Amino acid sequence: MLRMSTLLLRTLRDDPADAEVASHRLLVRAGYVRRVAAGVYSWLPLGYITFRNIERVVREEMDAAGFQEVHFPSLLPREPYEATNRWSEYGPDLFRLKDRKGNDYLLGPTHEEMFTLMVKGEFSSYKDLPLSIYQIQTKFRDEPRPRSGIIRGREFVMKDSYSFDLDDAGLEVSYQKHRDAYVKTFNRLHLNFNIVSAMSGAMGGSKSEEFLAPCPTGEDTYVLCNKCGFAANVEAMVTATQPYTGSAPAAMEIFDSPNTPTIDSLVDLYNKKFGESVSASATLKNVLVMVDDVATAILVPGDREVDLKRVGANLPGAKDVRLFEDEDFQNFPGLVKGYVGPQDAKKLGLKVYADPRVVIGSHWITGANAKDKHIRFVTHGRDFSVDGFVEAAEVKAGDACPECSTPVVIDRAIEIGHIFQLGRKYAEALGLSVLDQNGKSQVVTMGSYGIGVSRAVAAIAEQTHDEIGLNWPQEIAPADIHLVAAGKEDELYNFADKLGKDLETKGLRVLFDDRRDASPGVKFKDAELIGIPFIVIVGKSLADGKVEFRVRKSGDKSELSANNAAEEIFAAVRK
């Protein structure tokens, strides 16, 4: 029985100054966590019990799926991370240090290399596969903007798994097993979540999905179709397009367009000049970017902005995508800033990628590659061609769902899990091969799967709290029952003490507010803040043979017979 008279716990009346999100505010106020440094937190007793409850659920589900638990150090030598190029690719997010002999080490931000090497060290035959192994371990990432308390910290606990298979079909099976295990895990954690298509991005690989817990203050933005359930993160949203069905336009025609610094001013001039009523979507923006070292025009309709993250995630092989700067224009003197059009791209030395909305046959008002001049009827396939299509335009609420064409919504969420098919990148870099059935060496294919264990504490808090405090699902809560002795008389405390022991005998976990120097009002407020699912109050009505039973979530109150309180509480709680 946890006793508040001796528990290392002080609740706070006021919100911490640096807390922007509810979970951060409440976990600090309710005495679950304390800040040590930016993005670095300590766990107080109630917080650590909660954390360990979540860790236990995760471990049980991983074990139930047949994954084997291993454990790696945090302090890792540089060499394997050199072999995969991540020592430098990781940039300033990686904590690097030297030992007393001057050797380079890093603090593991994720353990692909180590898992690959472990399997390489032990296994050598196709008979040893498939294999899925996991660890629950502390990770370190020097986030540029650690925030939201334990949601985005610099030291945090992750469950990371890796699967090892001989071929793609095997990887598909392992991936699905993890996906199923994650669904079970998050259901047991009482998290509301969507499984969202994701780009695997910098990690290299193919199929990838994120488990996102919707939350108004979440960092992740994603697209959701409330009709068919389609969900994708913004990078992975696919534009629904339809073939061009209009008539073929007239030949290209240049027109004067002075003083049109914006799309709106161009549209105004155009409509006046030609007596039409087109909108911005009839114009074509040529957004100039450097894709690694290649000057590239990204074509999007004039009513859309380019989303560079979407471009980067969807242009195969692209590592760095950035907007043109003044120096870049100096390298391409043929480009007239503000008047670029794709019809002269080859001459100008540009690669061209189009947003899928720029369908073949469509015609556009665009720059004439000459100062103060635009051009109309510029037709895709007739007057210009592209090096490829790329998902480039920013995603907006109301865009058509690619699966059922219903307008999508854009929602915010916390990423609580991520699964993806890594493929052979790490196995190739580190030489993990096995002999196949024919005695031939085959590079192993891998999957990578992560759950934010410490983050899940905050995600659950975000989804379950209300305006008065935390509000835990029972399996996650630091106790089943918050037992309050409300008053000054010894009898109350003696009765409550005995009741707490009886409840513990029945297998319930009890937090007993046995403080003599706190008023009933303070105790009730603390119980609401701490968020244990059931509250039992031993107070004045004990004289009438009653104790009070409250359900934290619903606020329902009922009176129980004091004589039979343990049995009645047990029945209410376990029902």
Place this chain on the structure above:
Amino acid sequence: MLRMSTLLLRTLRDDPADAEVASHRLLVRAGYVRRVAAGVYSWLPLGYITFRNIERVVREEMDAAGFQEVHFPSLLPREPYEATNRWSEYGPDLFRLKDRKGNDYLLGPTHEEMFTLMVKGEFSSYKDLPLSIYQIQTKFRDEPRPRSGIIRGREFVMKDSYSFDLDDAGLEVSYQKHRDAYVKTFNRLHLNFNIVSAMSGAMGGSKSEEFLAPCPTGEDTYVLCNKCGFAANVEAMVTATQPYTGSAPAAMEIFDSPNTPTIDSLVDLYNKKFGESVSASATLKNVLVMVDDVATAILVPGDREVDLKRVGANLPGAKDVRLFEDEDFQNFPGLVKGYVGPQDAKKLGLKVYADPRVVIGSHWITGANAKDKHIRFVTHGRDFSVDGFVEAAEVKAGDACPECSTPVVIDRAIEIGHIFQLGRKYAEALGLSVLDQNGKSQVVTMGSYGIGVSRAVAAIAEQTHDEIGLNWPQEIAPADIHLVAAGKEDELYNFADKLGKDLETKGLRVLFDDRRDASPGVKFKDAELIGIPFIVIVGKSLADGKVEFRVRKSGDKSELSANNAAEEIFAAVRK
């Protein structure tokens, strides 16, 4: 059920090249741990199960004692360690690093500062005390010589507790509670151990004891009295002395002593010159040392060496003790190297400390502070005095037990736990005070208590292994039963599989060697190496309705009825 056909486990025939001690050799060969870097190890599945079993025992005993679990980060800011001076005092053992903004961090080698600050942040009254809190957490120390596998690593797991009390009497109670909890913990871990008086040394503080697990290859040397049970580490060994009872000697007398570079040659010359038969113990060595910045002579009988660690640990306030170097002699031109005697100490500008054997009234042959001259009848209290006594002479087997005078033995061991009374050092440095009963601010007094959790895996392996492999106590072992299907026939595997499931239904943990491509001989060797306490073999004799049951430790074998095997095994294992 763990199945060896799919378990991430490969046993090794050969000892790893860098393994000096049995636990290291066997934990690597049996597939429990793998080296990642010097002093940095990964845990394979069997190893991690074993580790977690130990962790569970430790946690249960801490919780049972009423200590509250918290958890700190590993990545710690510099400031609190500056306040206690440990940022610099720790020297190169501390892993230091900078974050992306250039701020200094360290990887926690121990968490006194953080625990102190946590309590300071929450508590402010004597009513909040006593408090004992603990964590089980990964620690980092850049050991100069990481060795013996996981016994002395650079990343390892410790349980560290701290107690907080208002006064010394309270600290004494908290200390005793931890001591009792440690005894229970190590008993449950089946560790054979001695509780040994220790000096708290660099940590500052008073009472201190170590829990040492005797082991012939252990790093720690300690003194043990096999009669009365007295045990102390070498620094804490107390010299048993008796008052001088001889007659008063004649006045001091100088004599020529050329060509006496050693004690032996001095004794030879003396005995020849004076027709006596004294031994080296009649001479007095004046070992010159610098204690921080003070030139000091340490007096020990000529048959003893000075143990500088003992001097450092026993001279109050001494931080650095080192032997005189040539430059030091230049600063004290009156000192004649090889001929120093305490009778002129004041004149020579020396402090003098004597080993307790140099009792008041005793007289000595020593240097005459002149080249080629010694002096006899130099009497303590008459001809020289000392600034104090200090335990200075090296401890030898056969020295008298300070409690019962029996000759002691010197034994080797692994340190598995350490408890000590920290006192107010950290609370003072970091400003941890509470208001006492009279509303007066009082600095809190602390205790500090550690158990090496990952090290305990190795310590148990050291004490329980035999020449053929590991040999775990049942509660610690990665399984209760090592079930071997020995042969090629499907019936053996089917029967064993069913038997394994039946045993699991009864609550036993089973490791099933279901490998089809391993011979019975290989399987038996692996079972011996892996060290699970009970081995069940389903082999040829199954045709006669029998399975074999072996006790790993004793080697006892018996035959069980196959029909009733699960029941008989259960009875044998739980008896």
